[in-house]
Amino acid sequence: MDTDTRVQIDDESDILKARQTVRAIAADLGFDLISQTLIATAISELARNILKYARSGEILLRPAARNGVQGITIIAADKGPGITDTALAMTDGFSTGHGLGLGLPGTKRLMDDFDLVSEVGQGTTVTATRWARRT
Amino acid sequence: MPVPILAQPPYLIASVQTALTDADLIGLQNDLFVEAQKRRCDGIVVDVTTLDVIDSFSTRTLQNLAAMLRLRGVETVIAGIQPAVAMAMVELGLHIPDIRTALDLEAGLAYLRARSHRTVDRGH
Numbered sequence: 001m002d003t004d005t006r007v008q009i010d011d012e013s014d015i016l017k018a019r020q021t022v023r024a025i026a027a028d029l030g031f032d033l034i035s036q037t038l039i040a041t042a043i044s045e046l047a048r049n050i051l052k053y054a055r056s057g058e059i060l061l062r063p064a065a066r067n068g069v070q071g072i073t074i075i076a077a078d079k080g081p082g083i084t085d086t087a088l089a090m091t092d093g094f095s096t097g098h099g100l101g102l103g104l105p106g107t108k109r110l111m112d113d114f115d116l117v118s119e120v121g122q123g124t125t126v127t128a129t130r131w132a133r134r135t
Numbered sequence: 136m137p138v139p140i141l142a143q144p145p146y147l148i149a150s151v152q153t154a155l156t157d158a159d160l161i162g163l164q165n166d167l168f169v170e171a172q173k174r175r176c177d178g179i180v181v182d183v184t185t186l187d188v189i190d191s192f193s194t195r196t197l198q199n200l201a202a203m204l205r206l207r208g209v210e211t212v213i214a215g216i217q218p219a220v221a222m223a224m225v226e227l228g229l230h231i232p233d234i235r236t237a238l239d240l241e242a243g244l245a246y247l248r249a250r251s252h253r254t255v256d257r258g259h
Binding site: 012013016019020023034036037038040041045048103105107109 | 154156157158187188189190191192217218219220222223224226227228229
């Protein structure tokens with residue numbers, strides 16, 4: 001899609017770049033400050049997961065629309081080791097990376113729609129969308 | 136970019152000016168810990184008013200700093216967490232039970248001063 005914005009995740013500074021990029025796009029799409037912050041926090045977790053587990057990957061940002069409601073979709077994809085037990089990875093407090101274990105379940109709470117696809121040895125793709133609230 | 140640390144004896148103030156990378160955060164944690172020992176500080180305030188995102192890594196780093204300093208008798212106050220940031224932290228599931236928080240820098244310092252007085256009183 002021609003409206004996708006791509007952020008390559010190779011090092012720590014790309015986490016900040018991903019946050020700033022998604023915040024700017026969310027603001028353009030009409031998300032309020034609180035939603036922008038929730039989305040920026042979610043992308044921070046997803047970008048760090050890519051770095052921590054796969055070393056590199058990419059994040060695509062895609063405007064979405066459903067029933068006249070504006071949304072923003074984050075697609076975070078890597079070709080890392082993949083997740084053996086995706087159900088376990090979605091459990092609060094579970095981590096193989098010595099973190100707080102809140103990255104994936106927390107990101108799901110910050111977004112409205114959340115989909116995790118992972119194959120061992122192939123990589124992981126998280127697709128998450130947040131919809132603007134009708135006012 | 137390193138975070139400037141201001142000495143206001145017996146306290147230290149770290150004023151975060153811009154978004155921090157993970158390396159910046161670890162640097163801040165180490166600098167504050169070392170500086171607090173060197174100056175025999177009672178307490179430190181980390182002013183995060185300018186931070187627009189506090190994620191799990193930032194939280195864990197601040198938490199670790201506070202825990203290390205507490206073992207040395209130094210109190211840590213995080214000041215100025217923005218309303219939207221507070222909402223995102225709670226949604227994400229982040230809790231900082233061991234860290235004192237304050238509305239802003241001034242309130243953080245006021246808390247530390249009151250605490251210092253209590254500590255002195257107990258000593259007499």
